[in-house]
Amino acid sequence: MKDFYDLIFSENTELNDYFLNEEVEGISFFPKFNNINIIVGANNSGKSRFIRSFMSFQNLQGVDDINKIKTFIPIYNKEVQEVNKIIDSNINTYQFRSENTYYSDGSNPDRENVKILSRNILKVLDFDVLTDFLSIVKENKDKIVNVSYFGIKNQYLSEFNEIDDFFLKEFKSIKRYYIPTLRTAHSLFNFDLKLDKYSKIENDVFLETLNNYYKLDKIDVEVFTGIHLYKEILNTRNSRREIRQSFEKFEDFIGKYFFDKRKVDIVAEFNKDESLAGNNNLENISVHIEGEKNTRDLFRLGDGIQAIIILMYKIFMSENDSFIFIDEPELNLHPGMQRLFLEQITRNDDLKKKNLTYIITTHSNHFLDLTIEKENVSIYSFSAKKNTHGEKQFIIKNVNRGDNELLRNLGVNNSSVFMANCSIWVEGISDRNYIKAFLKSYYDWIGKSYPKEDIDFAFFEYAGSNIDHYIFEDKIEKEDVEIILEDIKALAISNRIFLLADSDASKQSSKKGIRLKELENIKSDNFIPKVVWNIREIENLLTNEMWKEILIELCNKTLVKSNEAEVLLKIEEALSEVKYSDYEKRYVGEFLEEIKNKMGKISSSFILNQSTYEVKSDGSFGTIINKKELSELVFNKNFSWETLSKNKEIEKLTIEIYKFISRKQ
Template identity: 30%
Template sequence: MDISFSKYYNDLNITDTEFYFNDSVLRFLPNIRSLNIIVGRNNTRKSRFFRMVMEHEAYYCWKSDTPFEEILLKIERDIESFKKDFGNLSLITFGINNQTKPDLRNMIEDLISENGTYSSKLMYSLRAGRLCTGIEFIVEKLLICPSESEFELLLERIEKVVRVIEMLHYLLKGFYEGDSGQLINFEVNELKRSIYRSLSPSRSRDLKKERVSPLLNNLASIDDSLNKLKSFHYERLTPNIIYIPVLRTSRTLSGITDDIFEKTIRNQMPSLSTRVLIHTGLSLNAKILKSRNGSKQDFYDFLAFEEFIGGTFFDGREINMIAQYGEDKEIRISLPDERTDVSFNDLGDGVSGIINLLYPIFTAPKDSWVFIEEPENNLHPAYQLIFVKAISENVFIKEKNLKIFINTHSNHILVNSYLSPEDINVIVFSKRDKDTTSLMSFSDDKKSTLDLLGVLNTSVLVSNCLIWVEGVTDRLYVQAFLKAYIDSLDSACGANIREGLDYCFIEYGGKNLVHYDFKTLESDGIDRNVKAFYSNNRILVLADHDNDEAKKEQFSAIENKHFEYIDTGLPEIENILPKEVLIDFLRHLAVTEKLINNVDFKLIATKKLGELFDGVKKNRRKLAIKAKHGGTLSNPYKRKLSEFVFQKVAEGSYDWNLFRKSHNIERVIEKIFSFIKLSNGG
């Protein structure tokens, strides 16, 4: 989904903008997803932009597979080229019938004979200026389109322009190729008797075919772009806006009865609409009272929030958050089998900070847009992970269909967002010059984005143990398998295992494993190998089998009670997936049942999946599923398979009953789980 900024600028009469996207003035903010993260260095106008997005009275949104701005830029470039090429043909005249003329009145005009009377035959002329003006008018109106009904009118105009362009294309091809040519999406019955009437060039040499060929290509390009515009879905949205500013607290301020933080923010942001709900935490007590005593939906949302807090911080116990009447206004948490309630102020900054951030999200109306500034403030990296997993994976929150925007400086939030199953959009800000800022949007290649931003895996330094895996796909598999395994256990056995605090992953990059020393903790001088235990003193290494017995013997022989080595038992981690999962994946790729049945899954114990699946086709086209070397899956399909499995587990389609069909998955995950428990005193 793309948001129009041109309409915002037009409404406020802003002529100079300080924001650029792909070296052009920002007219549309593209790729808006459920989770949108704004990052960049200090003083790159992130906060200014963040607040500007909130100031929109309404959001004018365009939905399609192709970015709206990309289509409009292409049309504008083609129009400039069209003017140059068409200018040499000052007038094109062709014959059409009376039935067609009214539909095309805006683009063509009657041809008057020299004596001032109509010619005996119906002939109409097309001038470049009139056609170009018509297209430019459409682009201009699309930029500031205020409503769905206005867009419908523009679609009608687009249809007429497309018709004229296709007639012109047909005419020129017929003149130069001796036939009508083949034109997409247009039946030219009205031109059957007369392909063309005349071409009136400024210079005779302009009638040469090589000078008209670029014009034909140009017409085809414009025609294609205008037809793509017809596939766009337009919406004018006025969602509920929730703003969680950096000026917030989860503490009660003595002697303060009003939300002075909210008043301060509204004074500093006078353009902010009164419909924007600002949540600073100072009025949390009153909001909890409203949730408990308000509508049925308010109460239902609050129960889901209490369930999440109890499951995350109180060992899965059912809790009650109690707001107080009177001057004290202290929030207390009631626990079963506990005589004394826990004061909110005794929870610690991390837990109270999470409550303050997530309460307005759990209780938000459906389809709301939520803007959060620097959620990492006062949050331990493990709690940042809890926050990210909640907004990206919690089923209750996902069903609300929220659009969440986060302005952050935290690598932990960025990395953990990318490792979540949520489809996210990262908007990177950088200074273009002293007066303007450049924006870039990334939503697909997650690993490359992290590399570009220079993100380091610093979160490993705060975990109680490390799980070393070969790469990103291995990590996704183990995360998925672990979640399925833990979900199958009693809540007391596995619910308190938290990634980012109790354990964390690090990717060692396959063959790079030989450059790490897992034997010693200290060094007397320069060593050619990296001391692995400098990062953490409890390490588990998971590696592919690869038929490398020497490697297995080397690491299995390490005597350290805080080190464990496991291999997958098969050539690669993908090989340990159950047959049912691999069949589901091939179906997901639209491979036919016949080709799936031709795959010999018995060879999975010895062959890599690239070899095993080599030759499968989609729509009769062979998929590039095998890497050029080594027989493994190509990188795009490695990523697709791992994300497919991860998503299936996240949505509940795959569980431990499926994965335990693989002896190797069962063996590996039970060992990893035991290692994590032991490393955390379990």
């Protein structure tokens, strides 16, 4: 499945002052458009204006005259690059003829040499040619017999969808929703001096303000400010079944994450008699939580819950395949709430089925954290500058993950990590994934909701920082040890820290062992150092039962494809002879090498890929090469606590961290 594509813009986009990277001409395409697109930058960097303009774009397919309407066409980048190579190397001129034949040098090129001819826009596509191409195929779809269009042979054109799957991403229609910064979960009231009472303001003054400034009423977009949330809930409760089901899923989400998995009913209270009497100031949204005697009013809930309701309500109620535009979703959201929002739009099964596309502007570095773990996110950095004539311009960059310059532009500093109640320090993202897997399983087993990350606790990855260099390297001066230990104690004064460290099978009498013992000795109420002495590294915790579920992912893909049943049998047989516990203080590569030899070969090729672990120059074996990938396999398997707790080290470590987060130690 192709996960991102480029959006090629028509010429009349009104984005002439936006430039991609350091190009000298205005932006004509938006690269690597994805399921989730995060636009970040300082104030006045053109973010909101860009997405308001983008809202008015129409998809090229189905548009008769691209000169009158701002359009885009989504194109899969890899295929475009291949076509460009062919065009640039083989085609100097082209001529399109209505006889359904393409000629460049008097001959008819076949599909393998030329797929679609053009090199105008960005050296990618000529819009006029492409428009002709699409319209001709649509009109003659049933008549294609032994002819070729633009070098694409008829068997490839027999189904128009096949073209889309190869080259174009087709949007039959796009429903757009916009959640602006001007939003609230409250109905608005003013005081009527004549009547000596408060009356509800019927008009959506937020929307009218936006329309006045930005002419959103001229765009085919549904703007949701939240002011009419009461009416929307009232109408939803009385709508057809599929709409009510979407609302029930929204209620399930609220109950799961804010009220300990209890059933929640969100009701727009309605008094028919008062309404008929003209009394409109009694509108109220109430929240009933299972097991509670009294119903709560929405306006009495915390600002964070109200803010997340505004965001998630419209997303849950949106139509499938929609575009969701959101300006600064972090407003009134604690970092933990921001993480919850991001986890829902990426992981919630009900929302994934909707196949939504998100375009989000933000100032929050916590939204960037998502890219550490997710592949379906693109990040764009927006910045402002003035050209030589003093005119303001906006620079757009599609940036890589972990872009430090981007973080600096947002004013991010290390204190961000201390916004949670406590922090768990781990050596890297793989340790983080394992701990999350263990904790989620344990919380499910004891029947409690998983704590909110970045609120109840936060992970801090210290690999590569001073603690890693000072504490865990062999060459170190004694005074440096004392300095870093003092720093840790100072941090612990303002933040509760649980620090997890691998021993690398070091003896406590070794130099590293002595340093780790010194780390343990500064334990305090706020600082809990946990050195895992009984294993070399966290991967050594994986039991045979766990390896049985994930080993197939480390095997030769070609062999697995044609011999899956035999491979699974080989895995089971090898694990019956090799015990993980015999390798607890040895490198995982030694364990996997033994498994590889026990599994043997199919068609002269080893089943287990030796490339997944280190092979040292002396012929010995080291650790896993891609630790992150292995940890994600474990995390995604959702192992039960019954399975995990068979390893007493996992059980002990997990319960210690649980008690730490729960303030029970």
